[in-house]
Amino acid sequence: MRSRNDLVTKSKVIIERCDSYSDQPVDAAIHKLLENLGGLEQFVKPGDKVLIKPNALMGASPKLAVTTHPTVITSVVKAVVRCGGIAWVGDSPGNAYANVEKSLTEAGIKQAAESAGAKVVYFQKHGVTYARSPSGNKKIKRIPIANPVLDANVIINIAKLKTHGLTLYTGAIKNMFGSVPGFHKSHFHKECPDPADFARSIVDVFEITRPKLNIIDAVYGMEGNGPSDGAPRKLGLIMASTDAVALDAVGSYLIGFKPSQIETTKAGYKRGLGEDRLEDIEVVGARLDEVRQADWKHAANLSRLIEWLPEPLYKLAAGWITVNPSIDQGKCTQCMVCVNNCPVKTIHYKDKVVKINLKDCIHCFCCHELCEYKAVKLNKSWLTRLIRI
Numbered sequence: 001m002r003s004r005n006d007l008v009t010k011s012k013v014i015i016e017r018c019d020s021y022s023d024q025p026v027d028a029a030i031h032k033l034l035e036n037l038g039g040l041e042q043f044v045k046p047g048d049k050v051l052i053k054p055n056a057l058m059g060a061s062p063k064l065a066v067t068t069h070p071t072v073i074t075s076v077v078k079a080v081v082r083c084g085g086i087a088w089v090g091d092s093p094g095n096a097y098a099n100v101e102k103s104l105t106e107a108g109i110k111q112a113a114e115s116a117g118a119k120v121v122y123f124q125k126h127g128v129t130y131a132r133s134p135s136g137n138k139k140i141k142r143i144p145i146a147n148p149v150l151d152a153n154v155i156i157n158i159a160k161l162k163t164h165g166l167t168l169y170t171g172a173i174k175n176m177f178g179s180v181p182g183f184h185k186s187h188f189h190k191e192c193p194d195p196a197d198f199a200r201s202i203v204d205v206f207e208i209t210r211p212k213l214n215i216i217d218a219v220y221g222m223e224g225n226g227p228s229d230g231a232p233r234k235l236g237l238i239m240a241s242t243d244a245v246a247l248d249a250v251g252s253y254l255i256g257f258k259p260s261q262i263e264t265t266k267a268g269y270k271r272g273l274g275e276d277r278l279e280d281i282e283v284v285g286a287r288l289d290e291v292r293q294a295d296w297k298h299a300a301n302l303s304r305l306i307e308w309l310p311e312p313l314y315k316l317a318a319g320w321i322t323v324n325p326s327i328d329q330g331k332c333t334q335c336m337v338c339v340n341n342c343p344v345k346t347i348h349y350k351d352k353v354v355k356i357n358l359k360d361c362i363h364c365f366c367c368h369e370l371c372e373y374k375a376v377k378l379n380k381s382w383l384t385r386l387i388r389i
Contacts, residue, residue: 245274
């Protein structure tokens with residue numbers, strides 16, 4: 001692991017303003033980002049197979065801010081092609097049963113990639129290779145990584161800035177979890193229901209894949225109960241860094257978090273994968289105090305309470321401090337996505353009704369994350385609402 005004394009120069013995070021998803025402002029912002037990092041040619045050589053990894057959680061309209069916006073993908077693909085790289089665009093949606101091509105088409109990602117000269121690769125269709133956990137993780141010892149990720153010479157990671165019900169924030173590090181395709185994702189949730197354990201496993205995936213360049217689409221991000229049921233909110237930025245830990249430290253700070261609150265950021269820093277201390281990060285472009293939106297609404301999450309409530313008090317009040325998922329029967333279409341993808345099979349379809357057995361629920365909120373119809377609600381107890389978690 002790299003020692004702190006070995007960090008001779010500060011990690012650099014570039015922040016460029018971008019007021020809309022029109023081609024011209026996005027291209028200008030991407031150009032400035034790459035220029036400030038020394039040019040894309042230092043990362044991409046002619047003939048390199050370059051995997052561009054967006055956030056393609058589900059087949060949602062780009063207007064909903066669930067996925068990486070197609071215009072950002074197009075701009076990066078064009079830059080790769082200009083360098084002589086062979087561009088691939090690929091990801092795996094959260095729903096293991098999803099029609100992958102349909103999901104990427106509905107999100108506008110397939111059209112964006114192909115129109116700019118990239119080949120779309122669907123991770124579920126290419127198999128996996130198991131890699132040993134770099135942290136010696138005893139819960140998930142072997143990490144299944146989609147073969148296109150391992151076959152690429154260069155990975156460019158294009159995340160979407162959003163809140164998240166389990167990890168609080170999702171950005172560059174969390175985005176690489178998409179390298180684990182299909183049903184393999186549910187195994188992570190089942191074996192690591194604790195947010196800190198889950199975060200360490202996510203960082204395992206990131207450490208194996210190690211993208212050379214990380215970009216965050218934050219022109220519009222998501223606030224509230226992300227990563228899919230929140231509301232779009234304009235931040236007006238696109239950010240980039242070779243250090244994903246530093247990029248996430250800055251990204252989470254911009255929406256009202258302390259970097260130390262984000263378990264993936266903390267775990268990445270502890271492993272020497274990057275910098276999480278804002279004072280040791282060089283920010284180029286927009287100033288943090290000018291663009292920070294500290295009133296950004298965060299997702300319901302009990303781990304924030306545990307941070308400051310003494311353990312004996314938390315255990316005493318645990319029965320009254322809850323955030324539980326439930327099905328809004330009026331919105332439920334009985335598509336079975338939540339039933340089929342629940343890691344611990346605690347959601348059932350019986351008598352033409354979908355119900356959640358909370359007794360066995362591990363509160364991973366996968367059901368909430370994957371429901372395209374916003375039929376899964378997160379219900380806070382009266383005490384949880386009182387203390388405003």
